[in-house]
Amino acid sequence: MxxxxxxxxxxxxxxxxxxxxxxxxxxxxxxxxxxxxxxxxxxxxxxxxxxxxxxxxxxxxxxxxxxxxxxxxxxxxxxxxxxxxxxxxxxxxxxxxxxxxxxxxxxxxxxxxxxxxxxLNIKDMSKKLKLITLEDTRFLHCNIKTLNLLPSVMAAQKTEEAGCQEAVFHRGDRVTECAHSNVSIIKDGILKTAPTDNLILPGIARAHLITKCKLFDIPVSETAFTLKELVDADEVIVTSSGQFCMTACEIDGQPVGGKAPELVKKLQDVLLNEFLEETKVD
Missing domain, CATH: 3.30.470.10 (Aminotransferase class 4, branched-chain amino acid transferase, N-terminal domain)
Structure with missing residues (x-):
């Protein structure tokens, strides 16, 4: 079929x-x-x-x-x-x-x-993403993967109208997650990703990213980060089930990231290899 x-x-x-x-x-x-x-x-x-x-x-x-x-x-x-x-x-x-x-x-x-x-195929991780930021107006149970997705629908439309691929939500100055993904940053060799409280979905791809960072002895800080930290990061990483580790090149029209390409490539390669290995046929 x-x-x-x-x-x-x-x-x-x-x-x-x-x-x-x-x-x-x-x-x-x-x-x-x-x-x-x-x-x-x-x-x-x-x-x-x-x-x-x-x-x-x-x-x-x-x-x-x-x-x-x-x-x-x-x-x-x-x-x-x-x-x-x-x-x-x-x-x-x-x-x-x-x-x-x-x-x-x-x-x-x-x-x-x-x-x-x-x-449908998983996304090509070599491509860069353009992002926008939007105030997070969702309810306070974002850790539940509910069918109530109207805020994400509205964010997706604003993203498309802006010629971008994803929206980064924030509550005040705190970055939470994206409309359809988790967002993390790399700064000075450290991966920083929001804690899995009620304001974000505990992403499976996010968990795999953390595991691979630990495999390579890359320090991980599961703490909230700010909009300023987001735009000042060495790399901005977006993770989801179909895009294991994609990086951003632009946020709200301003260039971002691109300062730790070798580290990102190492993570992308190991995550892709994990997918290929688990889904191979004998």
């Missing part, structure tokens, strides 16, 4: 799938999601993404109708039904189906599982 949609055990091409109007996602965005990539029909970092998915659901008291192992098997089965081995692998759970009511439905209403698969 060219692509694949899945809803509670039924699947077809994405544009042929239909879901009930009373799925609570339609009224409230009442659910959580996670996503990663596959190569050779092998899903990258699946265990870590599943763990985060279950954690997000638990924080919203959503009962996923499968165990972790059961959901992993469903995802693996679905990935093999798509022709291309390189895919964007997305899944979400919503808090069931019922007439519109803000309060949770009764316990006997099962949650709904969605899966969306489409051909």
């Amino acid at each position: 060219e692509n694949l949609g899945y809803y509670n055990g039924e699947y077809d091409l994405i544009d042929k799938m239909k879901v009930p109007m009373n799925d609570r996602v339609c009224y409230f965005g009442d659910g959580v999601y996670d996503a990663t990539y596959s190569r050779n029909h092998v899903i990258f970092a699946l265990d870590e993404h599943i763990d985060r998915f279950f954690n997000s659901a638990g924080l919203l008291k959503i009962k996923i109708p499968y165990t972790k192992d059961e959901l992993k098997e469903i995802l693996k089965e679905m990935v093999n039904k798509v022709d291309s081995g390189e895919q964007f692998v997305y899944w979400q759970v919503t808090r069931g189906t019922g007439m519109r009511n803000h309060a949770f439905p009764s316990d006997d209403v099962p949650a709904n599982i969605w899966i969306i698969l489409k051909p």
Whole structure:
């Protein structure tokens, strides 16, 4: 199949799938999601993404109708039904189906599982990003990978209108994260990245970046940093599931980074090799 949609055990091409109007996602965005990539029909970092998915659901008291192992098997089965081995692998759970009511439905209403698969490659890390900065107006539970993404949608539109690729959020002077990614900086050989409190999503790619820094004895400081530190950094690094370690060349129209290219290349190479190794076929 060219692509694949899945809803509670039924699947077809994405544009042929239909879901009930009373799925609570339609009224409230009442659910959580996670996503990663596959190569050779092998899903990258699946265990870590599943763990985060279950954690997000638990924080919203959503009962996923499968165990972790059961959901992993469903995802693996679905990935093999798509022709291309390189895919964007997305899944979400919503808090069931019922007439519109803000309060949770009764316990006997099962949650709904969605899966969306489409051909897509990870991004070329040699390319540089242009960024803009925006005040972070999201709610105070950014550590939950919720479906309520309207602030990120608005930020994405502003980013596109500015001819850039990503927006960096900040609360006052504190940098939090990007609209779709985590952001970190390198200064004087030290990686600085925001702490995983309630103001940022604990990114899987961010965690892999930290692990690789420690592998190379690159000091890591998980502390908040400011807008001034961002623009004065030797390198500005954007991480997500599809762009493991991409650097910025511009923020709000001003040139940034480019002062530690060898260090960045070392990290990019080891992160890409990890992806290639985990998703190879024997």
